[in-house]
Amino acid sequence: MGAQGHLIGELQDVMENRDPSGRADVLRRVTDLFIDGSGRFTDDQIELFGDVMSRLVGTIGRAARAEFGSRLALVSDAPADVIRMLAFDDAIEVAAPVLAFSGRLEDAALAENARTKSQGHLRAISGRSRLAEAVTDILVKRGNHQVVAGAAANPGARFSTSGMSILVKRAQDNGDLALCVWARPDIPRQDLVRLFVQASEIVKTRLEVADRQQAALVRAAVAEASDAIQTTARAGSSRHAQALAMVRTLHSLGQLDEARLLMYAHERDFDKTAVALSLMCDLPIGLVERVLVQSEPEQLIVLAKAIELSWDTAKALLALQAGRGGVASDRLNQSLAGFFRLQPKTARTALQLYRQREQASPSPLHYRAG
CATH class of the missing domain: 1.25.10 (Leucine-rich Repeat Variant)
Structure with missing residues (x-):
């Protein structure tokens, strides 16, 4: 610590000198000394170095501060107060290295x-x-x-x-x-599916505006990409794999019923709800996932009515679809009216059309019992 004592002894003379280059040189030498001994200093010694550095760093130019910050950013025991001073420097070239790398923040x-x-x-x-x-x-x-x-x-x-x-x-x-x-x-996978469904609509709109003659091809390509991304997401999800195994077993044993679906919806378990609804409606899982995250409730009401679910279960599914914000009261009242106005026969006809449309799509993924 003799060299440190010598440098500190010079500090008062340097601070009285208005030449910033002299102060920058002293700070450089103090920093050299600190980095050379890093890992061996006591807390008191680190505090002493910090006091010296703090007094100097505020009196030097931006380029010198940036050099000082880049050197100190990776030092594991750098004085915390000095690191904070550098991090809050308005000059980004000074602040960036410590903000990006310093473990002392x-x-x-x-x-x-x-x-x-x-x-x-x-x-x-x-x-x-x-x-x-x-x-x-x-x-x-x-x-x-x-x-x-x-x-x-x-x-x-x-x-x-x-x-x-x-x-x-x-x-x-x-x-x-x-x-x-x-x-x-x-x-969360429901956020992943919701993101793709909503983002893909924007993509489709932009592409269709650019070339309306190719609108049908654009929609088919985006739909195929949607299925591929959803399939990849499911394949990498342990939660989905567990939900699939459990719910498919219940279905094969004849134990998958409305009560279980309602329980999954109340628990806000997206994977179990999606698999259960896919099996109960005999629809591809990708379609059911998209129905459960889209902003409009009409398709979900059709599915609920087609398999003769109660309003309580339909309402729980709508709450899951709405996400964290919940269903607005006016939207819920509209859905309630639509649910009781829709005839089961009409809903089953619509469900059959969904199946036919999905079967015409490339490789729709159905989940079967067993």
Whole structure:
């Protein structure tokens, strides 16, 4: 620590010198000394280095601060107060390295930074190797497209239920972001299907506007892609595999009935509800999944009426379809009126048309008993 004592002894003279280059040189030498001894200092010694660095860093130019930040960002025992000072620097070239790499920034500081600083700061945060839910909640609300895409593509990012909901909503009209979200293993499958259904409508609309003569081909291609993506998502889902095995066994034993379907809907178990409804209606699982996430309730009411479900069960299915926000009272009243107005015979005819249409599609996936 003799060299450190010598440098600290020079500090007062340097601070009185108005030449920033002299101060930058002292900071560089202090940093060299700290990095050389990193891992061997006591907490008191780290605090002493931090005091020296803090007094110097605020008096030097942006380029020197950026150099200092890039050197300190990867030092595991860097003074926490100094790292925070760098992270909250308005100059992004200063802040970015520590925001992206420093392990000395706690989640609370990252969240505060994300709430108050520039989009450049948020982009740097979005690339960290680990992001807590409290941080991603802010990134998906405040961040621009680059920030949100960076967080969505980050395998170390964790999202709360509300954060994931916002992420999915923002991806609905952005193909690049949708691809990032689709690739995440932690997105609930109902959100994944909802995202594709809603985003694909936008894709279809844009393509049809560009070439209306090819509208039918466009719709067929997007529908085929939808089935392929849903199939891939199901194949990678352990929850779906477990739901399929359980519900298909119940169906083969004659024990899959309305009471079980109602229980699955009340539990908001998307996979069990989708498999059960697919088996009870004898419809491809992809179609049923899409019906359960779309914004309009008409098809779901048709399915419920065709297999003679009660209004209580239909209402539970509508609540699952509506997602976290629930069903608005006026929408529920409209659905109630439609449910009791629809005749079972008419619903069964519509259900048969659904089957015929799906059978004409490329390789629809049905789930059978056994």
